[in-house]
Structure formats: structure tokens, C-alpha cells
Amino acid sequence: MSHVQHLIESIFPKTERSCRRRVKRGAQDCPPKQERGAVIIEFAMLAPILLMVSLGIFQVSLLLFQQQALHSAAREGARIASLPTSSISDIESAASDAMLGVTFASQPTVTLTPDDGAPPCEDRATLPVTVDLATSTRLDIPFVSGRIVTLTSSATFRCEE
Secondary structure, eight states: OOHHHHHHHHHSOOOHHHHHHHHHTTOOSSOOGGGTTHHHHHHHHHHHHHHHHHHHHHHHHHHHHHHHHHHHHHHHHHHHHTSTTOOHHHHHHHHHHHTTTOOOSSOOEEEEESOSSSOTTTTOTTOEEEEEEEEEEEEOOTTSOOEEEEEEEEEEEEOOO
């Protein structure tokens, strides 16, 4: 057998037809007939588990994407809140603008500290202002019941002068 032929046979496995021809000539590298269907049965048993793990990894990565978007929105809201002329509606719109394109199971809620109804940094130079965001989302992993996961994020900035 030439090196090229050996290379081709190592890349492309033998088919059942080529094995039948070779067994007649006494080749020993083809699987016996009773073992030929074992691979299909093993794959049929492992395919659901492989699918569940793959889709589970995908769902967890989406959850991490949503958590990162929530963190970015809290940071943006706190950045706007640290400005002396910002209002509560400015903070909420900045946080919601930072989450464009990300869907959650429930609308994120914005909590501002200090929450006295006045603009957060009015007459409070160099004091901290905190924006907290909370929402829930659904974690759907195949063959496992969907769970509701609560995502939270918080960001703190000092008020500017």
C-alpha cells in the first residue's frame, strides 16, 4: 500500500461496501457485522444529553449578556445622576437607553439613593449617588423546567460640583 493510499484511508473511513470487499480478501481492520449498528445506538443515547448541554451553555451565556447590559445601564444611570442638573426622568431614560436591544421577562426597576424627590445631586457636591436596577428573566434549559432568575446591579458615582 502506498503512502498516498494510506493517507486517504486514514482521512476517509472505510464504508460498509469497501469493508465487505476487503473481508472477502481477509482484511482485519473492518468492524464485525454485529458491531456496525452500535455507533448509531450510542449516538441516539448521547444526542439528547449533548443537545441539553449545548443549549444550556447558550442560555447561560444569554443570562450573562443580560446581566452585563443591566450593569452597563446602572452605570450609565449613575453617571447621569452624578450631574448637578439631572432629573429622575433623565436617569431613568439614560438607563433604559443603555438597555436597548436587550429583552427581560419583566421591565427593570430603577431605584435611586438618596430618594427624597429632589434632583439627586442638588446641593450635595462630592456626596455619593447610587442607582440600583433589578429585573427578572427566564432561564430555559431543555429538559429542565424554566426558572425565573432575578438580576440586580448597582452603580455609585460621586456628585459633581
